[in-house]
Amino acid sequence: MSLNHRLSVAPMLDWTDRHCRYFHRLISSDIVLYTEMITTGALLHGDRTDLLAYDPSEHPVVIQLGGSNPEDLAVCAKMAEDAGYDEVNINIGCPSDRVQSGRFGACLMREPELVAECVQTMRRAVTIPVTLKTRIGVDNDADYDFFKRFVRINRDAGCKTFIVHARKALLKGLSPKQNRSIPPLQYHFPEQIKAEFPDLTVVVNGGIDTVQKAQNHLQYADGVMIGRAFWNAPWLIRDMHNALGFKPLQTNRDDILSAYQDYCVQMMDQGLSLHWLIRPILGLFHGFPGSKKWKSYLVTEAPKRKNDIRVLSEARSIVDYVS
Ligand SMILES: Cc1cc2nc3c(=O)[nH]c(=O)nc-3n(C[C@H](O)[C@H](O)[C@H](O)COP(=O)(O)O)c2cc1C
Incomplete structure (x- = not known):
């Protein structure tokens, strides 16, 4: 089908x-x-x-x-x-x-x-x-x-x-x-x-x-x-x-970020580096004040701190978005 x-x-x-x-x-x-x-x-x-x-x-x-x-x-x-x-x-x-x-x-x-x-x-x-x-x-x-x-x-x-x-x-x-x-x-x-x-x-x-x-x-x-x-x-x-006609979804960007953060932890346990995992989320706050800084913080910090999931919450604190 x-x-x-x-x-x-x-x-x-x-x-x-x-x-x-x-x-x-x-x-x-x-x-x-x-x-x-x-x-x-x-x-x-x-x-x-x-x-x-x-x-x-x-x-x-x-x-x-x-x-x-x-x-x-x-x-x-x-x-x-x-x-x-x-x-x-x-x-x-x-x-x-x-x-x-x-x-x-x-x-x-x-x-x-x-x-x-x-x-x-x-x-x-x-x-x-x-x-x-x-x-x-x-x-x-x-x-x-x-x-x-x-x-x-x-x-x-x-x-x-x-x-x-x-x-x-x-x-x-x-x-x-x-x-x-x-x-x-x-x-x-x-x-x-x-x-x-x-x-x-x-x-x-x-x-x-x-x-x-x-x-x-x-x-x-x-x-x-x-x-x-x-x-x-x-x-x-x-x-x-x-x-476009799908069953409407209510979760917000922070819910998604938190779920993806859990996924990153699992992947890092399997040996993946954080800097590879952050690429899809760089545009998550597109259009909000601080979005560019969020991106550049992730891009700069993730390669240096390959296993440190705190990079995500630190970057999040830079963006002016309230869920
Ligand atoms: C970085 C990048 C990689 C792409 N790789 C593929 C690919 O592997 N297979 C494919 O059919 N098209 C590939 N494309 C083309 C896209 O699938 C799509 O046809 C094209 O970007 C036009 O759609 P858009 O204007 O919505 O981006 C790629 C596009 C980009 C930007």
């Missing part, structure tokens, strides 16, 4: 690690969480137990894979299913050089038949849904018919959910970061796809940073996926959760 994709946190390499996802789950009980992209090579040859690890509270949680070999993807999808992931998503949107040389990511938009073979082979191997996260095109292959052909071929292969980062990727000359802001957003692509293929679940991604924008997209799309805005201001997850 596929998930309710109404609201999700985008997969973000180096950002949406398991600690970040744990923290986001504390803020919203319902939002769909994604792992960072994990390549098939890493899963097949690396520390699989570590790569697949997640906290049970993270459900619903989707694993995102990077790869283009159908058999490898199928083996990895099976590992993910066995580990309990709720869905498996393939990254067809990443434009980095490293990814292009491995022949996966956004360059695969030019090979819809190969992606369809990946989808079919994976679907034969698992019962959890197989979904795609795409751009709308690459370089000069970026008209609507190109995008529609990609979607149609993969819909026919059994992919029922498309997450569309609504800008094309430029494979030469732009860094991945520039590729997330320079090509213009073209939301009419996902809007038109949803109109032409109403049976598909279409999730819009890119540049959504307010409740109002999310609500506007939900007029035509099944869901919105949000990345940087949630990283910069994680409490927006709660505002969206409460505004």
